[in-house]
Amino acid sequence: MSAKRAAFDLKNLTQWILPVAIIAIWQLLSSVGFIPERVLPSPAAVVLAGWKLLLSGELLTNMWVSFRRAIIGLVIGGGIGFSLGLANGLSRRSERVLDSTLQMVRNIPHLAMIPLVILWFGIDETAKIFLVAVGVFFPIYINTQHGIRNVDAQLVEMGHTYGMTPAELFWRVYLPGALPSIFVGLRYALGIMWLTLIVAETIAASSGIGYMAMQAREFLLVDIVVLSIVIYALLGKLADSLARLLERACLSWHPAFQRN
Amino acid sequence: MNTRVEIPSIQRETLKPAARPIAGLPIQVEGLKKSFGDNEVLRGLEFEINAGEFIAIVGRSGCGKSTLLRLLVGLDAATGGSFRIGDDEPNAVDRDQVRVMFQEPRLLPWASVLANVEVGLGAQRRSPDGRRRALDTLQRVGLLERRAEWPSVLSGGQKQRVALSRALVSRPRVLAFDEPLGALDALTRISMQRLLEQVWADQGFTALLVTHDVAEAVTLADRVLVIEDGRISLDLRIDLPRPRERGSADVAALEGRILRELFKNARAGDDA
Ligand SMILES: Nc1ncnc2c1ncn2[C@@H]1O[C@H](COP(=O)(O)OP(=O)(O)OP(=O)(O)O)[C@@H](O)[C@H]1O
Ligand SMILES: [Mg+2]
Numbered sequence: 001m002s003a004k005r006a007a008f009d010l011k012n013l014t015q016w017i018l019p020v021a022i023i024a025i026w027q028l029l030s031s032v033g034f035i036p037e038r039v040l041p042s043p044a045a046v047v048l049a050g051w052k053l054l055l056s057g058e059l060l061t062n063m064w065v066s067f068r069r070a071i072i073g074l075v076i077g078g079g080i081g082f083s084l085g086l087a088n089g090l091s092r093r094s095e096r097v098l099d100s101t102l103q104m105v106r107n108i109p110h111l112a113m114i115p116l117v118i119l120w121f122g123i124d125e126t127a128k129i130f131l132v133a134v135g136v137f138f139p140i141y142i143n144t145q146h147g148i149r150n151v152d153a154q155l156v157e158m159g160h161t162y163g164m165t166p167a168e169l170f171w172r173v174y175l176p177g178a179l180p181s182i183f184v185g186l187r188y189a190l191g192i193m194w195l196t197l198i199v200a201e202t203i204a205a206s207s208g209i210g211y212m213a214m215q216a217r218e219f220l221l222v223d224i225v226v227l228s229i230v231i232y233a234l235l236g237k238l239a240d241s242l243a244r245l246l247e248r249a250c251l252s253w254h255p256a257f258q259r260n
Numbered sequence: 261m262n263t264r265v266e267i268p269s270i271q272r273e274t275l276k277p278a279a280r281p282i283a284g285l286p287i288q289v290e291g292l293k294k295s296f297g298d299n300e301v302l303r304g305l306e307f308e309i310n311a312g313e314f315i316a317i318v319g320r321s322g323c324g325k326s327t328l329l330r331l332l333v334g335l336d337a338a339t340g341g342s343f344r345i346g347d348d349e350p351n352a353v354d355r356d357q358v359r360v361m362f363q364e365p366r367l368l369p370w371a372s373v374l375a376n377v378e379v380g381l382g383a384q385r386r387s388p389d390g391r392r393r394a395l396d397t398l399q400r401v402g403l404l405e406r407r408a409e410w411p412s413v414l415s416g417g418q419k420q421r422v423a424l425s426r427a428l429v430s431r432p433r434v435l436a437f438d439e440p441l442g443a444l445d446a447l448t449r450i451s452m453q454r455l456l457e458q459v460w461a462d463q464g465f466t467a468l469l470v471t472h473d474v475a476e477a478v479t480l481a482d483r484v485l486v487i488e489d490g491r492i493s494l495d496l497r498i499d500l501p502r503p504r505e506r507g508s509a510d511v512a513a514l515e516g517r518i519l520r521e522l523f524k525n526a527r528a529g530d531d532a
Contacts, residue, residue, distance in 0.1 A: 154362070154364060154366050155366055155368060157335065157366075158366040158379075159379075160335075161333065161334075161335065161355065161359070161360055162355070162379050162380060162382050162426075163355040163356065163382040163383055164379075172368065172371070172379075173368065176368070176370040177370075179370075251370075252410075253369055253370040253371075253410045253412065254369070254370075254412075255412045258410070258412070258413075
């Protein structure tokens with residue numbers, strides 16, 4: 001047991017070797033003056049900048065603003081995508097009415113709508129939330145519909161023969177069967193969510209991490225620009241890890257998620 | 261662990277027909293027809309099944325065995341003729357009295373073994389003793405200690421036993437099997453055959469077994485029906501005492517007779 005534990009910790013540690021080495025080399029090259037401060041500040045400088053912004057409260061305010069936009073956009077876009085995905089997966093009629101239209105809209109890159117969105121909503125919250133919602137809609141919609149469609153027809157027939165009601169059939173057969181595919185959509189959507197937010201906040205915002213980076217650029221504060229990038233990366237990683245945890249918890253029956 | 265074979269011991273006394281309650285329902289089939297487009301699969305089947313009888317249905321691949329079973333359990337509608345189960349309306353199937361088991365176990369991968377068995381309670385799932393009955397049935401098939409596990413970690417034979425307890429838990433009066441042992445290895449097959457015979461003897465349901473294995477049909481059934489060209493071409497009573505020895509002379513003789521019937525028709529089919 002303890003040997004197993006130690007091996008596990010070791011495996012956990014190995015994945016950190018490379019990032020730590022890169023940062024160490026980066027710090028070293030900065031310290032000896034090989035990388036000019038104006039091009040890329042040292043890791044220590046970035047951490048220091050982060051610490052100062054943290055103390056002034058600016059960092060947390062901006063992170064909260066960005067986080068809020070991301071979540072609201074995800075809930076709205078993801079919610080609509082999930083509902084339509086369910087409807088079009090379960091009902092052929094609904095699919096006939098909606099699907100080809102949605103597939104057409106899908107071919108518009110949602111970031112191409114930024115000028116239009118600024119015209120509609122200005123640069124207030126609605127604009128960013130709208131863009132995030134549109135961005136996350138499609139991966140969730142498509143994967144939900146695909147998941148429902150691919151539920152094993154034999155299991156559905158089994159449900160019928162055992163007298164399951166339509167509601168039971170949905171909760172006990174269709175939804176759990178579609179869940180692996182829905183999670184694929186969710187994790188894909190999370191990536192799009194941050195990407196959309198980064199672009200939207202750098203172009204049209206007066207708060208948020210992206211805005212913080214753009215402002216720092218005007219004053220040539222390279223350390224804060226780099227800090228913003230690092231924070232985006234960390235938030236992205238955090239969201240993905242949470243989604244993985246949720247996936248693991250919900251799909252513990254799935255052979256791919258079974259330990260040992 | 262994976263292919264562990266647990267051969268249940270047969271309690272011989274329970275196999276005497278007199279010792280068991282007749283819970284099964286009789287089935288009458290009259291001129292039953294089923295076509296898929298121009299393809300006439302069943303062309304007017306006529307037969308009767310007594311309450312609690314064990315019937316095996318054999319025939320060449322594609323002769324319509326599965327089709328017949330699907331009609332009798334209410335998964336498809338006949339294109340002509342009728343059948344009647346017990347005192348029910350013609351062509352009506354009472355979902356809680358009639359259960360079916362397929363070659364694939366069809367377990368919900370996201371439900372525990374026990375939860376899968378509880379699916380079988382059907383309309384009785386809210387009854388207070390449902391859980392206890394599910395546990396009893398699992399014990400019956402020797403899988404009580406695996407009740408909390410996911411189906412994916414079970415072997416093929418164990419999965420089929422879970423599917424069997426799911427079919428049994430509502431105490432059905434007709435149980436239809438479509439090649440339930442078709443995907444199992446020879447040893448597991450034999451132990452499953454004994455288990456089937458035993459639960460049938462205990463519970464007295466009417467059993468309809470579709471199988472490719474003529475020896476299996478002869479060892480288990482009271483009567484073997486051979487389907488050929490959409491009709492019953494042979495209706496053979498098997499009057500051997502139970503439990504029957506697979507490979508014994510009596511079994512082999514009847515097996516040979518059924519095979520000759522199938523082979524004769526097969527040759528006729530090839531010539532046509
Ligand atoms: N849903 C369907 N649509 C069209 N044709 C079908 C359908 N189901 C079965 N058939 C046809 O009916 C015939 C009988 O099929 P069935 O599955 O009943 O055969 P079977 O006797 O069970 O064969 P096997 O022993 O291989 O399982 C076949 O010719 C098959 O192609
Ligand atoms: Mg078949």
